[in-house]
Amino acid sequence: MGYRVVVVGATGNVGREMLNILAERQFPVDELAALASRRSLGTEVSFGDKTLTTQDLDTFDFTGWDMALFAVGSAATKDYAPKAAAAGCVVIDNSSLYRYDPDIPLIVPECNPQAIHGYAKKNIIANPNCSTAQMVVALKPLHDRARIKRVVVSTYQSVSGAGKDGMDELWDQTKAVYNPTSEHPPKTFQKQIAFNVIPHIDTFMEDGSTKEEWKMVAETKKIVDTSIKVTATCVRVPVFVGHSEAVNIEFEEFLDEDEARDILRESPGIMVIDKRESGGYVTPVECVGDFATFISRVRQDSTIENGLNLWCVSDNLRKGAALNAVQIAELLGREVLKKG
DSSP: OOEEEEEETTTSHHHHHHHHHHHHTTOOEEEEEEEEOGGGTTOEEEETTEEEEOEEGGGOOOTTOOEEEEOSOHHHHHHHHHHHHHTTOEEEEOSSTTTTOTTSOBOOTTTOGGGGGGGGGTTEEEOOOHHHHHHHHHHHHHHHHHOEEEEEEEEEEOGGGGOHHHHHHHHHHHHHHHOTTOOOOOSSSSSOOTTOOBSOOSOBOTTSOBHHHHHHHHHHHHHTOTTOEEEEEEEEOSOSSOEEEEEEEEESSOOOHHHHHHHHHTSTTEEEOOOSSTTOSOOHHHHTTOSSEEEEEEEEETTSTTEEEEEEEEOTTIIIIIHHHHHHHHHHIIIIIOOO
């Protein structure tokens, strides 16, 4: 006996990826409903070797369904997630709406699987921000060994983090560079993204940081340890899929780079590719379509007493969004619902 599963926002980048990953990982599905807004109603989406026709989110009855994976914005989630939860369907939400609610668990299964039992307070589980998810997968096993005091992270985030419009804008602007008669001024991004980098993701806050940077701070504390100090600079780069991060970590005690590498190799969800030679590291292009978070360039930081640097790359549509949501669904089924 399997689960009755709903994917909300099934026609978007993340929704389609959720469907792909549910099929790839052979999640025990008895019945699956693909929901979309009325403007996308009737659109066909793939689920393994099946083709599903999207149903209307506005009129859908969540009663009798086991879990709903939400891949829509905060506004739509605010309207529909409570309805699904009230109907007894556990919501796994990919938006930022519920991440900071103390009564709703924020989960990366490799890091804090025990938090799954907190879902019952509101029947909702939050999926973290894409840039946070891949970083904490690397931080948690190192924190368990040597306790992290402070993290300094600079991100190199792909345009797919801004959805299909972001990917289209990079494509159109790149073509326009070679065809001067075609102009594509910025719409999704604040400045030209083709052949450029933009140190601005989400809105600015009073202290000069952006909301994306604040998310990394708050979510790392909630998932790993509230005592960890985090400072982030988040940058959009002209890459279609795959987020990269340069991470500097300060520990309470010394951790040798070789031991750190060994710890990461043995940790779930991580692949270490770290050869000190040309090409002996992973770049975003190479991580696309993979489940793993890739770690490279592990080395001591001699400027502080107990410091390490590392390079972290992951497919943001997978571990940063759809994969983590499906892993939460697997955890929920295994630890709580126990049907599949």
